[in-house]
Amino acid sequence: LLFGIVLCCSARVALSQSDGGVTGNFQLDAQTYKEDSLIGAEPVAEKMRSNGFLNLNYTKGAFSTGIRYEMYLKELNGFDKNLGGENGNTGITYRYARYSTEDYEITVGNTYEQFGNGLIYRTYEERGLGLDNSLDGAKIKLMPVKGLQVIGLIGRQRTFFNLGAGIVRGGDIDLGLNDFLENFGQGILPSTFQLRLGASVVSKFQKDE
Numbered sequence: 177l178l179f180g181i182v183l184c185c186s187a188r189v190a191l192s193q194s195d196g197g198v199t200g201n202f203q204l205d206a207q208t209y210k211e212d213s214l215i216g217a218e219p220v221a222e223k224m225r226s227n228g229f230l231n232l233n234y235t236k237g238a239f240s241t242g243i244r245y246e247m248y249l250k251e252l253n254g255f256d257k258n259l260g261g262e263n264g265n266t267g268i269t270y271r272y273a274r275y276s277t278e279d280y281e282i283t284v285g286n287t288y289e290q291f292g293n294g295l296i297y298r299t300y301e302e303r304g305l306g307l308d309n310s311l312d313g314a315k316i317k318l319m320p321v322k323g324l325q326v327i328g329l330i331g332r333q334r335t336f337f338n339l340g341a342g343i344v345r346g347g348d349i350d351l352g353l354n355d356f357l358e359n360f361g362q363g364i365l366p367s368t369f370q371l372r373l374g375a376s377v378v379s380k381f382q383k384d385e
Contacts, residue, residue, distance in 0.1 A: 196234070196235035196236035196237060196240075197234070197235065197236075198232065198233070198234050199232075199233045199234075199235075200230070200231050200232040200233060201230075201231050202228070202229070202230045202231075203228065203229045203303075204226060204227075204228045204229075205226060205227045205228075205252060206224060206225070206226040206227075206252075207224065207225055207226070207252050207253065208223060208224045209222065209223060209224070209225070209253065218253070220253055222250060225249065225250050225251065225252050225253060225260075226247070226248075226249050226252070227246075227247075227248055227251060227252050227255070227259075227303070227306075228246065228247040228248075228249075229244060229245070229246055229303060230244065230245040230246075231243075231244050232244075238275055238276055238277055239273075239274070239275050240273075240274045240276070241271075241272060241273040241274070242270075242271065242272055243268050243270065243271040244268065244269055244270035244271070245266070245267070245268050245269075246265075246266065246267065246268075246269045247264070247265070247266040248260035248261075248264055248265050248266070249264040249266070250263075250264045251265075251306070255306040256306050256336070258336040259306055259336055259337075265336075265337055267337055269286075269308070269334065269337065270285075270286045270308075270310060271285050271286060272284065272285035272286050272287065273285055278319065279318070279319055279320065280316065280317065280318050280319065281315075281316070281317040281319075282314075282315075282316050282317075283314065283315045283316075283317075284313075284314050285312065286310040286311065286312050286334070287299070287310065287311050287313070287315045287329065287331075288300055288301065288310055288311075289311070289315065289327065289329060291327070291346065291348040291374075291376035291378070292348070292350075292374050292376055296376045296378050297346050297348075297376060297378045299311050299333070308334055309333050309334055309335075310333070310334045311329060311331040311332070311333055311334075311344060312331050312332050312333070312334060312339055313329065313330045313331015313332060313344075314329065314330055314331065315327065315328070315329040315331075316328050316329075321356070322355050322356065323351060323352040323353065323354070323355030323356030323357075324349075324350070324351050324352075324356060325348075325349070325350045325351075326347075326348070326349050326350075327346075327347065327348040327349075327350075328346070328347045329344075329345070329346050329347075330343065330344065330345045330346075331343070331344060332344065340382075341382050341383070342380045342381060342382035343380065343381045343382070344378065344379070344380050345378070345379050345380075345381075346376070346377065346378040346379070347376065347377050347378075348374065348375070348376040348377075349374060349375050349376075350372060350373075350374040351372065351373045351374065352370070352371075352372045353371045353372070353373065354369075354370055354371065
């Protein structure tokens with residue numbers, strides 16, 4: 177409602193070793209509500225509502241893994257009601273395991289990625305707006321030579337606390353000519369000039385009902 181008190185709390189913890197360790201953070205956004213009949217605002221049965229997020233990550237050498245636990249008790253007023261449901265919702269909504277080197281990266285679980293400028297494919301999180309469409313599946317990223325990056329992925333997109341019915345497959349190739357060709361444009365083009373070439377393909381299969 178119009179009158180409210182917003183409480184935002186966050187905390188971070190890190191237990192590290194020379195070759196890795198545990199890191200994490202916790203965020204809690206809470207609001208208290210008081211009825212305001214003058215503006216005809218939607219009534220809220222609860223005196224307080226909150227959105228909470230707990231991230232835990234572990235890294236050791238080239239390997240990393242992590243989870244995110246979310247709780248909506250219930251979701252803050254103005255957020256999509258599917259987040260909290262009728263009685264609130266809690267659970268692990270994001271988990272991954274990744275092995276990464278200079279030449280390749282393999283991820284199993286939830287991933288975020290963007291192809292090019294994001295028009296054909298973009299998964300991202302914006303918790304302040306209640307948005308998260310991470311892909312739950314597998315992704316491989318190859319960097320065989322300097323300036324060249326190839327990505328392949330497959331999975332199902334997050335829909336609140338569930339997964340969408342469609343299977344998403346995608347591939348992207350990106351070539352930075354300034355890095356790929358050592359003397360590209362030297363003496364002809366400005367030193368700040370950058371040229372990248374890329375191509376992407378995305379498909380989604382979903383049974384026709």
